[in-house]
Amino acid sequence: MQKSLVIYPDKCTGCLQCELACSYQAEGVFNPAKSRIKVFNFHDQGRFVPYTCTQCDEAWCLHACPVDAITVDMTNGAKVVSDDVCVGCKVCTIACPFGTVNYNQATGKVIKCDLCGGDPECVKACPTDAIAYMDADLTGLEKMRAWAAKTDAALQAGA
Amino acid sequence: MKYVIAGAGPAGVIAAETLRKADPKGTIVLIGDEPEAPYSRMAIPYVLSGGIGEDGTRLRKTPGHFKNLSIHVLRDRVAKVLPKKRQVILAGGAKTPFDRLLIATGSRPVKPPVPGLNLTGVHHCWTLADARNIAELAQPGADVVLMGAGFIGCIILESLLARGVNLTVIEMEDRMVPRMMNETAGNMLKSWCQKKGVAVKTKTRVTGVKKSNAGGLTVHLNKGRPVNAALIVVATGVKSNTGFLKGGSVRMQDGGVAVDDHLQSSIDGIYAAGDVACGPDFSGGWAVHAIQPTAAEHGRIAAINMAGGDARYQGSLIMNVLDTAGLISASFGNWPGVNGGDIAETVDKGHFRYTRLAFEDDRLIGALTLGLTEHVGVIRGLIQSRISLGPWKKKLIANPSSVMEAYVALSPAAA
Incomplete structure (x- = not known):
């Protein structure tokens, strides 16, 4: 079943617990710079917007990878980077129109949200329930898909 | 239905896989002339630097991948296409019939006319x-x-x-x-x-x-x-591999095979994809874009159409990302800009950071970056979604590095 992270920006207080939890889970350090989820601070509006990979169906990163280093976790639909296979060419970082694949110069590999194998730490860390993990069908994923379709390379006529 | 794919690079391989999904019973022949299993040229620099072995360049890593999909990988080269007879002649002399042909023969490096370049070394x-x-x-x-x-x-x-x-x-x-x-x-x-x-x-x-x-x-x-x-x-440039089409009836453009927005050539049933194809350019007109993302998109869309589907290509956005001894640069779309369009730039030569944004009206149409590794893909998102930047254009001109903030603010995620 495809599951996804759903974000409610209105509930976000900008505490950055999600970034700390993510970086600790993924890299073993409490360092927001290494987090796969990023909280954007719109000072002039007093708003915070957490943002990360939507595990989109188009999977731009996966299709752009020249060496098959990004695969789909069949249990939850996450697009997962295999460090052993990634050569660090960074094509996925420019191919992802959501900007959610980043290059990590320290390791020479790319990094992205992998849904923590199905138990996302950011969700558990958020004190205000601004991040939820649920079935993709129940979420606002459709609107992100509509957004993604604007970038889609192919317009398919008919069914 | 018999599909023949000339060229076993990314465009050819993705086309073969897409065809298999769309047409479970069709015969698929993937022809490549190099002795190795289909591999990525993009990965070669990482073999040279010692990061991976030769196996690490393979386009597909699962043993038996092509066999499992009943994709017949043939080591040969298409020497001639006979469009009326619906046949290709292989370099080995054999003839192979096809119902649909994909030309995905890529490109090859060119040598400038300088004496001595034929020497050993x-x-x-x-x-x-x-x-x-x-x-x-x-x-x-x-x-x-x-x-x-x-x-x-x-x-x-x-x-x-x-x-x-x-x-x-x-x-x-x-x-x-x-x-x-x-x-x-x-x-x-x-x-x-x-x-x-x-x-x-x-x-x-x-x-x-x-x-x-x-x-x-x-x-x-x-x-x-x-x-x-x-x-x-x-490394003085490459050109499309089209020699085997010389004197034939397939129409050429800018050194590549001219294709329409369904990636079909001037001849019904013959398609082209990747470095060899002169296809729709997202920024306008038609162009050969010899880059990995275009090869992948071409391969997928050509295959959908070859199998009887109807997928129209919106055009490829030229983009590149480069790591030059640790300095990362990226370019997208029409970065030189258009007449009357605004340009925003920020330069920090001491820290080797640079951003240039090119606008047409209130849309982003191109960009250059040096030293940016975070969220660089949103530049593609902003360009290819053709989104009106509204008040964010002014903010981007004041601070060109805030492309991700602009994207997040304009996307439904912020709603």
Whole structure:
């Protein structure tokens, strides 16, 4: 079943617990710079917007990878980077129109949200329930898909 | 239905896989002329730098991948296409019939008309066979001359440095990566490389290569002293592999196979994809875009149409990302800009950071970045969604680095 992270920006207080939890889970350090989820601070509006990979169906990163280093976790639909296979060419970082694949110069590999194998730490860390993990069908994923379709390379006529 | 795919690079392989999904019973033949399993040329620099072995370049890693999908991989080369007979003639002499043909023969490196480039020790860096030859000669401390500081030259530069060679780069134009970067960014890249110990000679031409008395090669230039080399790597551009279509009825454009917005050539049932195809350009008109994302998109969309679907291609956005000895640069779309369009720039030469944004009305149409690794893909998102930036255009002109904030603010995620 495809599951996804759903974000409610209105509930976000900008505490950055999600970034700390993510970086600790993924890299073993409490360092927001290494987090796969990023909280954007719109000072002039007093708003915070957490943002990360939507595990989109188009999977731009996966299709752009020249060496098959990004695969789909069949249990939850996450697009997962295999460090052993990634050569660090960074094509996925420019191919992802959501900007959610980043290059990590320290390791020479790319990094992205992998849904923590199905138990996302950011969700558990958020004190205000601004991040939820649920079935993709129940979420606002459709609107992100509509957004993604604007970038889609192919317009398919008919069914 | 019998599908023949000429070329086993990314476009051909993705087309074969897409065809299999769309047509479970069709016969699929994937023809490639290199001895190795289908691999990615993009990964070759990482073989040279020692990051991966040759197996790491394979496009698909699962053993038996093609066999499991009943994709017949044939080691041969298409020598001629007979459109009326619906046949291809292979280099080995055999004839193969097809119902649908995909031309995905990629491109090949070109040698400039300079005397001496046929000598031993002069190599392209294009195939795994080339990589083996280069690896043998690019030993620590060896004098190496790289001809051409274009995109491919710069990627190889990184791996040559990793091998510890004494490197000289010769480039005709006034800067590095002249087709990917403007004067500001191209020259920042040059000074970065010089800081890393690379001799970079721009506005310089190789006039000839000769054997030296010491047994190596001597590279003669149009100015300055000749340079010694144990190895010369020629990276002076590529062109589409279309020789086998010469004299035929398939229409050509800009050196590639002209295709429509369904990636079909001028002949019904014959399609083209990847480096060999001159297809719709997202920024307008038609162009050959020899880049990995275009090859992947072409392969997928051509295959959907070959199998009877109806997928119209919105056009490829030219984009590149490059790591030149640790300095990461990226370019997207129409970065030179258009008449009357605004340009936003921010330069920090000391920290090797640069951003240039090109706008048309209140939409982003192109960008260059140096030193940016975070969220760089949103530049593609902003360009290809053709979104009106509204108040964010002013903010981006004031601070061109805030592309991700603009994207998040404008996307439904912020709603």
